[in-house]
Amino acid sequence: MENATLFGVIRWRKGEVVRVRREWPGAVELDVAVAEGECRALAYPPLVGRPEVGDTVLLNTTALAMGLGTGGYAMVVAVPDRLPQDPSGPGHLVKARYTPLQATVLGADEQGSPHHEALREADSVDGMPVVVADLHSALPAILCGLYADSPGIRVAYVMQDGGALPAWFSMSCATLRERDWLCGVVTTGQSFGGDVEAVTLHTGLLAARHVLGADVAVVAQGPGNLGTGTRWGFSGVAAGEAVNAAAVLAGRPVAALRVSEGDRRERHVGVSHHSLTAYGRVALAPAQVVVPDLPGEFGATVREQAAALATRHEIVTVPVDGLHEALKASPVRLSTMGRGLEEDLAYFVTSAAAGRHAASLLS
Template sequence: MYTELETRVLDIRFEDEEIQHLTTDKGAGRALLYKRMTQAVKVGDRIVVNTTATELRLGTGGWDIVRQVLSRKEEQWSTSDPQGHIMKARYTPVQHSVLTVESQESEFHGVFTKPFSLAGSPVWLAELHSMVPLLYYLTQQLNKEYRCCVIFDDQAALPLMLSEQLRVLHQERDFTSITVGQAFGGDYEAITIASALQCAKMIVKADVIIISVGPGVVGTGTSYGFSGMILSHWSHSVSALDGVPIWIPRMSFADKRKRHYGISHHTVTPLSQFTFEKAVLPLPYMAKSQRETVLSQLNKASYRVQHDIRFAKQDDVSHHLKNALKQATMSIQTMGRKYEDDPIFFLAVAEALRVGLELAE
């Protein structure tokens, strides 16, 4: 399915170097324009917007996407740095080149011609985009000097500038992003997870390295048809580079869907069936009944290797977590739920960070 329509720009509600938020007279009534792929517009311009996601009423599809500006007749239009030759969104009408850190043209090229090891460093694996700002503000609670680097894979939104949370985080001194694969818009661009890890360690010199995705993950209610299956690939890449993969469990006792209640099968399935190198799975302090539920779920799984599964014996994180949520510039939610609605999700992220930092020491 593909749908589009012609509409007119009524207002520019937000604009920065990368994006415009527009009010339009048709469709969803609001549209996103990515400046690296479409020339910026003014009020009154006629545009063509892709309405597919809004027609389907997708969770993250509340915006139409500008595909073409009709009222501008420039014969040639270009943007961005022409140095790079690695294509993103390859072989689509919006393909564009970027300068990746590994490229021969890059000032960092020499770094990637040398052997590399994570040398026992922890790397946190975060299935959901909502985990990213939470992790950052938690690191700042624990140590304001920590440099946090997030590697964004292409299993969800490709343009990083879609995320309002990331537009805020990119203003923070100690936050850095790397976009990998077909994802684009990070502080650094990389071709693979492995070289992004090398960049995070050797160039960014990050204290906390996280692998995650942008907003808009996919799930189908099936055994293997969900974005989180990529976690096993991330875990193997970290292990192959002599790092310690720290799986952040997706947990909920508010989600009514059986597959996400307790510890989500989005964590258990890729960890148990598809991960062949040992990983660490920290679990937060829970009430007895909750612990028994999660333990039962874990015991029913069939594992390829014996993982390091750690149940917290006491609550060492809720104080830091509450302070982190207060520090956050924007409200942090997951599936529309705040901390008060589903505390275990937030506590699981905090405990995973604590355990990983403890291992690093």
């Protein structure tokens, strides 16, 4: 069979940096003048160097043209007149492989890593609670629930590669690291840019435990999940695979449900079909599925929908008193699909309840 020819998969532009808007670890937000006017762009200095005002930049404007919410930036592909220096030091893992921006990183699990010996025969996370979530936006809410009941614990974020590949894209992660709400970020699979790099989710979980010394790990994809409105065509399927990985490594999988009262799409109202598919069909190992004790008719609907998972998993009902206040104290802005805390309180409370339950497993 002949290879299909693809046309128009990338929208290319050349522009000039007119201002630096803001920056956080690993990323710089810019305004760039292109033929159509000015656009908002994002550069990752570890990949392309740090663009300055007046620099010519090569842009990929595909996501911007498509009007994507999370990924609505023109991406800086290169600063052709001022290339960064060649990388130095060890590292043989190639991530974003065979793309124009493939990057070499030092994996915690590779030979030459100072952590190779600790991970070479590692086969267990020693009963560590592993909270699994569909969306990246659940991460700070889970942490709010964890720290409300267990301040001072060490929590690592293990990032899958179903959404953004660079961990630098997440402003939330940068702030959570700065506030010591995360002891580190582990990037797995094709994702990169974490404090620790790992080849697979399995070695990522082992690194969270044995390299970062985490008491709890939270597993979720990076920002910008992909969904198609079909039963199987969504990146959150990987949440079920994360349950399996946690279980095979002798962890304690805690499944955070994706619940919404504010989403206008019927398939995501109550318990999302993403959770029902990932945990009900993909997760072959048992997990503790956290169901928040939400009030009223909506709470009853959530409990009824979640009961479908009881044939494979343990359903754990968790009280939600105090979680709204804990969420309001989040060090980062809470937002999912453009909805804030008060616009979809059930989503964030459900995630926080999973964190609360994980904290109870430490006592």
